[in-house]
Amino acid sequence: MDVTGLDEIQKRFTKEIPESLSKYIGEIFANAIVEGKIKGGQKLVENEIQKRLGVSRSPIREAFRILERKGLVVNVPRKGTYVRKISENDIKENFPIRAYLEGLAARLAVPNLSPNDIAKMESDLEIVIKSAKLKDYKTYLKHHSNFHETFIRASKNTTLIEFLENLRRQSIWFRFTYFYVIDSSEVAIRAHSEILELFKKKDVEKVEFLVRNHILLALDGFIQFIKKEEKTDRKP
């Protein structure tokens, strides 16, 4: 097992035992995987993790199951648990599902969005615009995420929220794996401004359609980026 990956995990793991140890371990691994600290194809070795974190087998196994449910690892019977390898196909499959479900979340959010929520999205959008100009992509991505999370939470459908949490996390994972940074932020910013206006107008039909479309267009952008990268022979 890759030593650097596990070092990172050990750094993040604290001895204060939280409510659910397996959930906690799962979260740490999920973040490390998504950020590329543990690469696709790597095997997660129970024994090593046990030793490093000082925990027993059970929470680790349960954590692996959680990660599998989130689509981050694969358990191969009689072989072990491995971090999944991302392919272009994963991206092509993930985006439409996310597009439709976020559209649904937007639709459900309309009656629930408080003035506070709207204000929050306004301020996140402002920061997105500023950070795009400054080319501060980390801040850009963070506040772009916040914008989406606000209305997703406002849908009040806990199953949907959890679903989207996993799907959105996977798309971050794709971004890191392919070193994809958004280069055409103007389109994205315009879309988000429009979306915000539709939320204010409480236009259920149009906001669902626009949110959905925004993500489907993002898929096209991503695929084009990958094609360009493949030409310059830079693969994950």
Added chain:
Amino acid sequence: MEDKSYLVLFSKKRGGRSLNFGMNPDEFSPQYPVSLVTQITEFLTQAIIEGRYESGQRLIENELQKKFGVSRTPIRESFRVLEKNGFVVNVPRKGTFVRKMTKKYIEENFPIRAILEGLAARLAVEHLAAQEIKEMESALSGMAKAATKNDFKSYLKFHFDYHMVYIKGSRNDSLIGILENMMRHAVWFRFAYLWHQENYQNAIPVHREILNLFIQHDTKRVETLVREHILNNLNRYLQFPGVEK
């Protein structure tokens, strides 16, 4: 004579294994072709659907070990499969309980399934081969014949086959996996079973309409109709006995 029609849905098409309807649950044997875990899981699933284990009831490992004459491992593995399929919930440090069917569960999952099946239908329009259209035709006529004969067991099987053709036709493996999982989930069984019993004669026309839209390659309308077809049942499901507020 109990109606076990929903159990046809457990036959593993790819593996070729199926639930032996005539099997006596007390006659478990490790030599039986279907794995021990599968036998136990199918037995417990049936028992939960039929209400022999009540909503919220705890499934006690020791008792089940004795009942089936097996060790802890197959019971625990079976619990994991049951949880994955939505029939039980494992509460850490407390135990495994039969999942309660709540209003919230139905209200949350129906729209998700409706949207995703609509997406699957939309994607399928471009991909469905003539052979697959034929499969939908034959599933539909199977449904119609079963309806006229009041053969609910066959009706349910053909209905499932019908939906799976266009879901698979989406060619999006993640989507197929999500929808297959959702359709296997407890709520669809317990209530689809009850609802279809009352309404299956009336469901034929809408399935005919959907198939026509696939044949006509009407992407937009097929997505809308599939979505609505599923959402229309939401309120009816909320009325069923056993739904907790």
